[in-house]
Amino acid sequence: MAFDIYAEVTDRIISEMEQGIIPWEKPWTGVADGAISHSTGKPYSLLNQMLLGKPGEYLTFKQVKDAGGNVKKGAKARFVVFWKFIQKNKTTKDGQIVRDENGLPVAENIPMLKYYNVFHIDDTEGVEPKYSEPPMNNIEPDAAAEKVLREYVAREGIPLINEKGDRAFYRPACDEIHLPLMEQFENAGEYYSTAFHESVHSTGHPKRLNRISLNDVAAFGSDSYSKEELVAEIGACATLHKLGMETARTFRNNAAYIQNWLGALKNDKRLIASAASRAEKAMNLIFGE
Numbered sequence: 001m002a003f004d005i006y007a008e009v010t011d012r013i014i015s016e017m018e019q020g021i022i023p024w025e026k027p028w029t030g031v032a033d034g035a036i037s038h039s040t041g042k043p044y045s046l047l048n049q050m051l052l053g054k055p056g057e058y059l060t061f062k063q064v065k066d067a068g069g070n071v072k073k074g075a076k077a078r079f080v081v082f083w084k085f086i087q088k089n090k091t092t093k094d095g096q097i098v099r100d101e102n103g104l105p106v107a108e109n110i111p112m113l114k115y116y117n118v119f120h121i122d123d124t125e126g127v128e129p130k131y132s133e134p135p136m137n138n139i140e141p142d143a144a145a146e147k148v149l150r151e152y153v154a155r156e157g158i159p160l161i162n163e164k165g166d167r168a169f170y171r172p173a174c175d176e177i178h179l180p181l182m183e184q185f186e187n188a189g190e191y192y193s194t195a196f197h198e199s200v201h202s203t204g205h206p207k208r209l210n211r212i213s214l215n216d217v218a219a220f221g222s223d224s225y226s227k228e229e230l231v232a233e234i235g236a237c238a239t240l241h242k243l244g245m246e247t248a249r250t251f252r253n254n255a256a257y258i259q260n261w262l263g264a265l266k267n268d269k270r271l272i273a274s275a276a277s278r279a280e281k282a283m284n285l286i287f288g289e
Contacts, residue, residue, distance in 0.1 A: 009238045010276045013255045014269055022256035027190035028168070028180045029135075038121060039063055041131050048080040055165055057129055058118040069126035077117035085109040136183035145192040145243050149199065152286045153177065158202055160195075168194050170201035172212050177202055189245045193236045193254065196286070200235035203282035204228065211278065226261045230271060233257045235279035239286070 016022065035044045038057040043049070052058065058078070064071055090098040090108040098106045121129055153160045159176045168179050177198045185191040204211030211228065237254035240246040262271065 007276070009241055010234065010272050012251070013234070013237070013258055014272060016252065016255040017259045017262075017269075022252060022259055024256035024260055025253055027186070027194055027250075027253060028166075028184040029186075034166075036131060038067075038127075038130060044080060051080060052078050052118075052120075054120055054122075054163075057121040057131065059121065059124065059127065060116060060118055064119060064124050064127060067127045069124045071119050072123050072125055075119055075123035077119055079115045079117050081113055081115045083111045084114045086112055136181070137186060139182050139185060139188050139191065141182065142188045142192060142243070142245060145188070145195075145239075145245060148239075148243070148287060149192070149195055151288065152199060155288065156202070156208070168198055170198040172201075172205060172214055175202065175205055187247075189240060189247055189250045190253075192243070192245060193240055193250055196239040197232045197236035199286055200232040200279060200282045201228065203285050204231075208285060209278075209281055227271065227275060229261045230258060230275035231278045231282065233261070234272065234276050235282050235286075238276075238279060239283060242283075242287075 034049050034055050035052040036042060036057055037044065038059040044052060044058075058080070059067070061071060061077075086109070087107050088110050089105040092098060100106055121127055149160070152158075157175075159174075161176060161178045162181050163178065164181050164184070165178075166180065170177050177195070179191075179195055179198065182188070182191045185194070201212070203209050206212070206214060211231070233254055237246075237251065237258075240250055240254075258272065262269065
């Protein structure tokens with residue numbers, strides 16, 4: 001019976017967790033510290049990180065030219081913002097200039113939000129990165145896992161986007177799966193564990209198994225969010241087991257991730273069993289069974 005896999009996996013997860021706290025490790029390496037300036041190496045502000053989105057080095061058009069490079073045809077600039085203070089005479093409500101005891105105008109600094117355009121280094125030619133990133137690994141895709149994954153996303157019409165970055169997520173509003181590059185993972189098992197975790201999330205879309213409401217997105221860390229994370233990670237763990245890709249390291253990291261979310265749910269281990277039943281339905285959909 002298919003559920004035997006889930007029963008076996010969940011029993012082992014609980015047994016692993018009963019041995020104490022397990023430290024979870026992110027299974028992929030990141031990139032250089034978010035979006036950074038090519039000229040200084042310094043990261044942009046949090047607001048600009050959000051505006052730029054993609055990690056890596058950014059240059060102005062002039063900086064690209066000064067470096068002997070070119071902006072690729074069709075590349076679109078992104079903008080970064082900064083505050084510039086302009087000194088003006090202070091005035092009263094009726095427009096009169098405020099003066100000090102000597103009769104001189106009182107100056108004040110008025111903040112003005114300015115912006116300038118930058119290009120990601122990937123959108124340039126002839127410019128070499130100045131700041132190192134974690135090394136990429138040479139990993140061969142697993143034929144069986146790749147077949148299951150690709151057939152599922154093709155069957156369901158889900159875009160699967162691999163991009164050099166530091167995030168893995170499923171975006172319900174767009175029905176898209178986003179993953180780091182396979183080369184950012186230490187081995188294929190960790191890549192597919194992450195890929196199937198996000199794939200399980202995608203099965204919760206209202207047009208599939210309807211676990212996720214698009215109009216009521218669960219807040220990070222809430223009970224509903226935590227329960228969905230349990231479903232996704234148990235599904236990923238069971239998938240590796242079914243595909244014969246499970247290792248001691250991937251299993252322990254799966255258990256650690258589940259333990260983290262159980263902490264948000266007051267360590268109620270009974271939730272693992274209920275999450276496993278939902279994970280089974282999700283994986284049946286992914287495997288086309």
